[in-house]
Amino acid sequence: MQRYFIDTAMTAAPGTTVTLTGEIAHHIVRVMRMAPKDKVELVFPHQQAYVAELTQTTPTVAARLIAQLSFNSELPVAVTIACGLSKKDKADWIVQKGTELGAQAFVFFASTYAIAKWDPKKQVKKLERLQKIARDAARQSHRLVVPEVRYQKNVTALCQLPKDQGVVAYEEAAKAGETAQLVQVTQQLKPGQRVIGVFGPEGGFAPQEVTQLNAAGFTTVGLGPRILRAETAPMYYLSALSTILELQTPVVQSAYSE
Amino acid sequence: MQRYFIDTAMTAAPGTTVTLTGEIAHHIVRVMRMAPKDKVELVFPHQQAYVAELTQTTPTVAARLIAQLSFNSELPVAVTIACGLSKKDKADWIVQKGTELGAQAFVFFASTYAIAKWDPKKQVKKLERLQKIARDAARQSHRLVVPEVRYQKNVTALCQLPKDQGVVAYEEAAKAGETAQLVQVTQQLKPGQRVIGVFGPEGGFAPQEVTQLNAAGFTTVGLGPRILRAETAPMYYLSALSTILELQTPVVQSAYSE
Structure with missing residues (x-):
């Protein structure tokens, strides 16, 4: 329908x-x-x-x-996906797939190594276009919420957004074999809380940006051992949140996990 | 490098x-x-x-x-992603993102409600093209394996592929609120086993195809409460497998999961 x-x-x-x-x-x-x-x-x-x-x-x-x-299709927590500016079709894609996977807001932010720049004159039009993609995807995936799409001028502005929990996906963490944080912090979430997941642009983060995010309370998390593209990492994150928070975990542990 | x-x-x-x-x-x-x-x-x-x-x-x-x-970027199980035929760019996209997310093989199969058809004369070319996408994505995401891309003429052929475990993502299961199976069957997997995840085309499965898959040992799983597009569902599945099999689960259960 x-x-x-x-x-x-x-x-x-x-x-x-x-x-x-x-x-x-x-x-x-x-x-x-x-x-x-x-x-x-x-x-x-x-x-x-x-x-x-x-x-x-x-x-x-x-x-x-x-x-x-009465069917509730929303994640139990309000997730904002914050991404470094990417080339045009990647932003479209992040908003479409991220909406299907349950994000409640998207923030695109300018950062040191971002390849793309958003011309200030075209910002309003870009956001309108992305907002329309979010609305169409919300209809298609039977969401109860149309995610809001916003712009932030840098990581400092991003750090000031209100949140109950923040995570930052940093390629260097994945390379160093970080595998414990994502499940751990996600299991600490309580229904209704606001979580912000931050993802670098195609060019990655500048190390001082990660330091700044960590200081503002964003936990560095690894998303498994493979290098994910800028637009794939948020999809992994949203799917992982759903797996941990929405799917039932059997009480008996399997042979594999022992 | x-x-x-x-x-x-x-x-x-x-x-x-x-x-x-x-x-x-x-x-x-x-x-x-x-x-x-x-x-x-x-x-x-x-x-x-x-x-x-x-x-x-x-x-x-x-x-x-x-x-x-010595760094191993491979999922501990060999995952085949089997998808109903989709329009051209969706197949490209499934192979690219699925390779980043760790799939070891892709099968595209013809099915009752598939919107797209693959002209038999063009099959070889299509597969070559998809194989090149898989190779490029494997390089980019630092995989140790280049996934193989194959074609199967129908669900019957799909049912005959060798496997240790099979799952089928069926929209009707998600609508009925099925949330227990995916984690349960995934936790039963042992390292090195072969698992096939089957996903319908844009038009969905015919009910008899799901019956046939179930009879051949494919477990129907729900992928959370939102309706996912044909190309998004395999990404959720691969991310969920990584979350369950590659990320560490803390021993102490959180307040949320109690």
Whole structure:
């Protein structure tokens, strides 16, 4: 079923009729060619999702809420993925896949070795474009949240973002065989906490940037023994968080892990 | 340091001089513009990696092996990623990212709801192209193995591949809230075993294909509560395997997991 995100705060309850406008109305009528009685899913702010039935499609589009959906597709913690500026299609890709894998926000930041630069004049347009990719991916992956995409001018600004936990993926840690930190810090997370995962650009971090992040409370973590590209590391991190926090661990330990 | 894969079986030992030909010689001389005394990493069949020093670059390229590298970048199990046929760039992407994340083989298979078809005449070319992507990604991510890319004509052929364990990621399992199987079966794996992870095409599996896979010993697993695209699911799976098999789990359980 098609899922749409409603931006306006409103009291949603079964029986309420909602008028749908703009891009949503366009998608329902022109792209999907839906008719009255067709069903859609509508997600309201504060992560409430409803099944709704279209009551009319002309001259305006309206739908009546039928029942609230209880299935929760969100990670138990609010994850921000912070990435050094990468070439254009890599940012698109990080936002699309990261949204599917459960990130709640993305921050792109300028850093010492970043190959790409964001022209200040084009920043607003770039963020709008990435925000649209996040919205489309959130619909496709049946999220309750559309992740927000932001820009930070350097690592110092990144260090000032509010967080309950921060980690930084540093290639040198992986090369040195660091394998203990990620599981350890992730298991310390409590539901609802905010975690920021920081990933370097294609050119990697400058050592002083890692020192600065460590001083600001970001733990250096290794993501296994293989060298991952700038855009692959955040995907590993989000999948690992889901594996640790969302999949059940059997009580009996296996022969392998002994 | 640049890493190259040597296809010819040979007795590699420190002091041995190796003649480098074809694409490797071209890359060293023309692309990287290296000179005698520059160092490269050479990986031989059976996962032996050496640091080598170039002894000459003209008229032929030769290098002397200096020391064997002991760092093992391979997953402890041999993972085959089997995917329903997807549109062209998705297959490229699955092979590139899957190689970074540790897969040892890729199988693309035709299936009932696959949107893409592979013209039999073009199969060889397609596989060659994907094999080159695998080789480049293996170099970049410092693998010891170049994954092999193959084609299977249907799910029946897939079921006959040798394996110690098989899993199938089925969207309906995720929707039904299946969260226990993946960790459970992965923890049962022993080093060196062969595991096949099967993923549907963009159009998903036909129910009888899942039944057939289950009957052939593939366990249905959920990959968390979000709907993942056809190309994202294998990345989640490989990252989860690495998290479970390669990262250390602290002995003391956290407040969160209690």
